[in-house]
Amino acid sequence: MKAAVLLEIKNLIKSFPGITALNNVDLEIREGEVHGVIGENGAGKSTLCNIITGIYQPTKGDIYWEGKKVTFKSPKEALNAGIRMVYQERNLVPSLTGAQNIYLGNEITKKGRIDEKEIMSRVRKLQASLGIDVKVDVPVSKLATAERQLIEIMRALSQKPKLLILDEPTSSIAEKDVQVLFQVIKKIKDEGTSVIFISHKMEEIFSITDRISIFRDGQKVYTGDSSELSEELVIKHMINRDLSQRYPTVIPHAKGKLLETVDLGDGRLLHDINITVKAGEVVGFYGLVGSGRTELAELLFGLTSKKKGAIKLNGEELETLSPSLAIKNGVLLTPEDRKEHGLFDFFDIKKNATIPYVKEKLGGFMGAIKAKEEKTLAQEIAEKLGLVYKNLKQSVTELSGGNKQKIVIGKWLVNENMKLIIMDEPTQGIDVGTKFEIYILIRDLAKMGVGVIFISSELPELLGVCDRLYVFKEGTVVTDLPREKFDREKVLRYAL
Amino acid sequence: MVSKLVETPKESKSARPIELLMSYGVLLIGILLFVYFSARQPMFYTSSNILTILRQASVIGLISLAMMTTVIIGDFDISVTVNANFCAIVIILLIMNNVNLYLALLIGMLCSILVSFFNCFAVVTIGLPSFVATIAVKFFLEGVCRGLTGGQQVYPDVFPDGFHTFGRGMIADVIPVQVVIFLVSTAILAYLIQYTRHGRYITALGESPETSFHVGINIKKIRFIAYLISGILIGLAGIITASMYSVASVGTTDGYATPILIATFLGASFLRGDQLPLPNPKGTALSAVILAILANGFTMLGVPFYSKQIIQGGVLVFTVIAVSILMNRRRAIEATTNSKA
Numbered sequence: 001m002k003a004a005v006l007l008e009i010k011n012l013i014k015s016f017p018g019i020t021a022l023n024n025v026d027l028e029i030r031e032g033e034v035h036g037v038i039g040e041n042g043a044g045k046s047t048l049c050n051i052i053t054g055i056y057q058p059t060k061g062d063i064y065w066e067g068k069k070v071t072f073k074s075p076k077e078a079l080n081a082g083i084r085m086v087y088q089e090r091n092l093v094p095s096l097t098g099a100q101n102i103y104l105g106n107e108i109t110k111k112g113r114i115d116e117k118e119i120m121s122r123v124r125k126l127q128a129s130l131g132i133d134v135k136v137d138v139p140v141s142k143l144a145t146a147e148r149q150l151i152e153i154m155r156a157l158s159q160k161p162k163l164l165i166l167d168e169p170t171s172s173i174a175e176k177d178v179q180v181l182f183q184v185i186k187k188i189k190d191e192g193t194s195v196i197f198i199s200h201k202m203e204e205i206f207s208i209t210d211r212i213s214i215f216r217d218g219q220k221v222y223t224g225d226s227s228e229l230s231e232e233l234v235i236k237h238m239i240n241r242d243l244s245q246r247y248p249t250v251i252p253h254a255k256g257k258l259l260e261t262v263d264l265g266d267g268r269l270l271h272d273i274n275i276t277v278k279a280g281e282v283v284g285f286y287g288l289v290g291s292g293r294t295e296l297a298e299l300l301f302g303l304t305s306k307k308k309g310a311i312k313l314n315g316e317e318l319e320t321l322s323p324s325l326a327i328k329n330g331v332l333l334t335p336e337d338r339k340e341h342g343l344f345d346f347f348d349i350k351k352n353a354t355i356p357y358v359k360e361k362l363g364g365f366m367g368a369i370k371a372k373e374e375k376t377l378a379q380e381i382a383e384k385l386g387l388v389y390k391n392l393k394q395s396v397t398e399l400s401g402g403n404k405q406k407i408v409i410g411k412w413l414v415n416e417n418m419k420l421i422i423m424d425e426p427t428q429g430i431d432v433g434t435k436f437e438i439y440i441l442i443r444d445l446a447k448m449g450v451g452v453i454f455i456s457s458e459l460p461e462l463l464g465v466c467d468r469l470y471v472f473k474e475g476t477v478v479t480d481l482p483r484e485k486f487d488r489e490k491v492l493r494y495a496l
Numbered sequence: 497m498v499s500k501l502v503e504t505p506k507e508s509k510s511a512r513p514i515e516l517l518m519s520y521g522v523l524l525i526g527i528l529l530f531v532y533f534s535a536r537q538p539m540f541y542t543s544s545n546i547l548t549i550l551r552q553a554s555v556i557g558l559i560s561l562a563m564m565t566t567v568i569i570g571d572f573d574i575s576v577t578v579n580a581n582f583c584a585i586v587i588i589l590l591i592m593n594n595v596n597l598y599l600a601l602l603i604g605m606l607c608s609i610l611v612s613f614f615n616c617f618a619v620v621t622i623g624l625p626s627f628v629a630t631i632a633v634k635f636f637l638e639g640v641c642r643g644l645t646g647g648q649q650v651y652p653d654v655f656p657d658g659f660h661t662f663g664r665g666m667i668a669d670v671i672p673v674q675v676v677i678f679l680v681s682t683a684i685l686a687y688l689i690q691y692t693r694h695g696r697y698i699t700a701l702g703e704s705p706e707t708s709f710h711v712g713i714n715i716k717k718i719r720f721i722a723y724l725i726s727g728i729l730i731g732l733a734g735i736i737t738a739s740m741y742s743v744a745s746v747g748t749t750d751g752y753a754t755p756i757l758i759a760t761f762l763g764a765s766f767l768r769g770d771q772l773p774l775p776n777p778k779g780t781a782l783s784a785v786i787l788a789i790l791a792n793g794f795t796m797l798g799v800p801f802y803s804k805q806i807i808q809g810g811v812l813v814f815t816v817i818a819v820s821i822l823m824n825r826r827r828a829i830e831a832t833t834n835s836k837a
Contacts, residue, residue: 053710055709074712075709075710075711075712076712076714079711079712080712085710087710091704091706091707091710091711092704092707093699093700093703093704093707093708094703094704094772095699095703095772095774096696096699096700100696104696104700104707104711104713105697105711105712105713107693107696109692109693112692113691113692114691114692114693114696141772155711
C-alpha cells in the first residue's frame, strides 16, 4: 500500500549564469515519510531546497504539491502551503526571545497588539509535546548554538507543517542528544508530516529515514528504501567511485613537545588543564557541548585570556596572547562558525584565500597587492584543496558549505611559519568525500611536522584520524588516550 | 529531555557594571547635568527655562525619531533635517498664497512623506545604499529650498488663526503643544515597535534581514512602513518649525543636524541591559532632551558659542566609540559563551 504523494518534482532544471545547478531532477516525497537526501558538496541539495521553499524558481520543470501543479514565487507562498525549513546556518533575530522567534511572522494578535501571553502559552505546550527543554523567555543571543537550533526547529513545527526540511540538523547538536531530535521526527511522522532530512552522517540517515535519495553533480542518481541500501552503496552513488577507506592510514610522525599547558584556567569554565601536543601529532578534543573544548581552543589562540597557569610553546612561556601574536608564533585557529568567523562575505574566493599573506607574499610597492602573485597563490591553494568553484572572482557566499570550509582551513596551509593548527569542527556539515580529503590534509600536516588539535563532536572521525585523544568534561580534561587505547565506549563513559 | 544539551557556564549572565551604567547612564547623565546647571545658574531652574528646553528638544526629538526609524531597519536617512525644513518652507509659502491653514499643513506633511518615500524607492527599487541616496536627496532638497525662498527669509504678512498653536501654543496653559506632540509621538512609536506585528518586523529586518526573508516577512512593505513613519514625524517637525519661527528660510534646521545624529545613537543603549545596543524610541527621545539641556545650560553659563559645537562633536564621537566598544564586547562574549563546547 503506497502512501499518497505530497510533493512531486519532475524534470527540474535550474541554471544560473555559467552553471547548471540542477539537471533534470525527479523527486517524490510521500505523506508521512522521512526522506533522506545525501550528496557531496555542490551536488544540488541546497538549490533544490531553495526551489521547494520559494527562494528560487525553476528554470524548467514542474512541481506538484498535493497533486496540483504549483510555482512558489516567494518564501511566503511556500510557507502558506505548509512547507517549512530549518537551515544549516542560523536564522534568528538576536534580541527577540525564543518564543518571539518561534512565532516570528505568525504572531497572534489581540486588538492589534501582539499577544505575548498567548504566544508563550502555545510555545510551552509545543515544548511539552515535543519534549524539548530550552529557555524560551530569554533573548536568543544568550543561547548556545545547539539551543538556537532547537528554537528554529520549534519555529518550523509551530505551524504544523505538511513538509519539514531539515538541512544538516545534527551538525551542532552533540551525539547523545540527536536522539531527542529523532524522537521529535518520529512523532511528527506519525502525525502525517513528511520530512526531508539532509545529512552527511550515514548512521543517522540510515536510522531515521524511510527512503534515501542520492544526489550527484546536480542530478538525483538513486532513490531507494533505507532498509535496502548500504553505506557502501550510498557512497558509491555519491561519488561514483569506491571508497573502501573512510579514514587515511595513520602513520605516527610525533617528534618533540610543541605545546604544553600547566594548570591552565580562564576563571570561568576552564580549570586545571594540563595538555601537551607534539610536533607532527594529531591530538583530538572530544566532549559534550559546553565541556570546554572550544573555550580552550580560543584561549590557546588568544581570543580570551588566561587567569591561572601557563601556556608554553616550544618550551617558552607565553605571557599574554592575542590572535595576531598567536599567528606570529605560528599558532592558527580555524573557527567553528565559518559563516561569521571564517570568511569575508564581500570578498571573492581569490581574496579570501590569500588574505593571510597579503603582507608577506603579496606586498608590492607601497603596500599594493601584486595581482599576478595573488592569483597564482589562490590557484595553488584552491588546487591543493580540491575546491569546487567557477572562477576565482566568484563570491564565497555562492560556494557550498563544504567548499567554504575548505577555504577557511586551506588559506592557512601555505603558511610556512605554522607550528600548531587548531581546527574546530573542520568537517561539520561536509559530505563524506570531502571529509576524507580533509582527513588527508590533516595527516599531511602532521607529516610536515605541524601539530594539530582536532576538535570534533563526531567521535568516529576522531578515533579514525588522531594519534591521541583528550576527553573533556565540565571544563577540564578527564582522560588522555593514546591511539592504541582508543575505545568508543570508554570515551563516551568519560565524557558523560 | 535535552537537559544535558548545554552545560551552562558556572557564572551567571547578569549584567556587568558597565552595561548597567550604559543602560541607565543616559538617564543619569541627564539628571546630573540638570542638577549641575541648576546649581551654577539659578535661572536655569525656572519653569520658563525648562519649557524652553523642552520646546527645543521637541523638534530635534521628532526628527531624531525619524532618523532612528530608518536606522533600526538598517538604513540611514541623512536627509531628514533638510526634509523637515522643506516641509516648513512649503507650509509658509502656501499660507502666503492664501491656502487654507490645515490644507497647507497637510500638503507640507505630504511633501515630507513623498521625499521619504523617494528615499525608500531609491533603496528598495534602485538598490542604492541608503546613505548615498539620502545624501544626494539632501543636496537636491537644499537646492529646492533655496529656489523656493530665493535665499531670503520669507514670511506672510498675516498669519491665519491657529497657525501659531503648534509652535507657540500651550495646552492647559502648562505644557507647550509641541512637547505634547513630541512625547505622544515617542509613546506611540515605542508602542508600535514593541507591541505590534509590523513594529516587530521592523526590528527583525534591521537585526537579521536573512531571517526576515526566510520567515516570509514582506521586506519591501516593512521598509515602506518605516519610511512612512519617518516621513510623518518629519512632517510634524516641519509643522512645528514653521509655526515656531514663522519664516521660511534655508538653513533653519541646520543647527539640529549634529544633535539629531547624536540622539539617534546615544539612546541605543538605554534600557537594553546587557544586550546589544539598538536604537530605540525612548532612548532617542531622552537623548534629545539631554542634548537640549546641554545646549541650554551652556548658553545660560555664557559659554562661548563655538564651545557648543566642540562639546556636541565630542559627545558624538564618544557615543559612537562607546556604542561600538559595547557592541564588540557583547559580540565577543556571546561568541565564546555560545560556542558549542
